[in-house]
Amino acid sequence: xxxxxxxxxxxxxxxxxxxxxxxxxxxxxxxxxxxxxxxxxxxxxxxxxxxxxxxxxxxxxxxxxxxxxxxxxxxxxxxxxxxxxxxxxxxxxxxxxxxxxxx
Amino acid sequence: xxxxxxxxxxxxxxxxxxxxxxxxxxxxxxxxxxxxxxxxxxxxxxxxxxxxxxxxxxxxxxxxxxxxxxxxxxxxxxxxxxxxxxxxxxxxxxxxxxxxxxx
Numbered sequence: 001x002x003x004x005x006x007x008x009x010x011x012x013x014x015x016x017x018x019x020x021x022x023x024x025x026x027x028x029x030x031x032x033x034x035x036x037x038x039x040x041x042x043x044x045x046x047x048x049x050x051x052x053x054x055x056x057x058x059x060x061x062x063x064x065x066x067x068x069x070x071x072x073x074x075x076x077x078x079x080x081x082x083x084x085x086x087x088x089x090x091x092x093x094x095x096x097x098x099x100x101x102x103x
Numbered sequence: 104x105x106x107x108x109x110x111x112x113x114x115x116x117x118x119x120x121x122x123x124x125x126x127x128x129x130x131x132x133x134x135x136x137x138x139x140x141x142x143x144x145x146x147x148x149x150x151x152x153x154x155x156x157x158x159x160x161x162x163x164x165x166x167x168x169x170x171x172x173x174x175x176x177x178x179x180x181x182x183x184x185x186x187x188x189x190x191x192x193x194x195x196x197x198x199x200x201x202x203x204x205x206x
Contacts, residue, residue: 016150100195103186
């Protein structure tokens with residue numbers, strides 16, 4: 001689903017990753033993180049797709065919301081596990097959405 | 104491949120789409136657009152994945168580069184065709200990358 005975000009400005013966290021071959025626990029954790037993110041104050045939506053690389057873009061009201069989500073304890077645990085087991089490499093970009101349009 | 108972008112600030116164009124069932128010409132055009140984007144001044148990289156939805160994030164030096172790419176004639180033609188045939192819905196978000204990090 002394309003995220004139904006409000007009028008800009010708001011923030012996007014672009015998470016691009018390449019997975020390892022370790023699958024154990026990954027799917028459940030990924031699902032749980034989306035579920036948990038949705039419950040955070042300032043969360044606006046999320047979009048995700050994976051082929052050769054995975055791209056997950058989550059949308060947030062402001063930098064404060066992103067910071068709070070980063071420090072969520074369950075999320076912190078998942079990130080540690082991600083660095084150790086699930087991701088060969090990743091990049092996180094924090095960006096301010098200035099304009100959007102669509103069809 | 105994860106895009107090798109320079110130190111922020113730079114810009115991201117987040118293009119999220121849902122395809123129709125019309126395939127004719129789509130793959131070639133998508134490939135050609137990436138090839139063409141890479142040749143534009145200010146282009147910094149691109150990342151793409153599609154499952155239920157497609158996400159393509161292209162990175163650009165500044166808003167000027169994005170505007171020039173938008174007005175490229177071959178790209179304009181492809182966008183028209185996209186609106187007419189290939190995309191059921193899409194959203195384009197233009198965002199200023201303020202921070203990035205990775206592993």
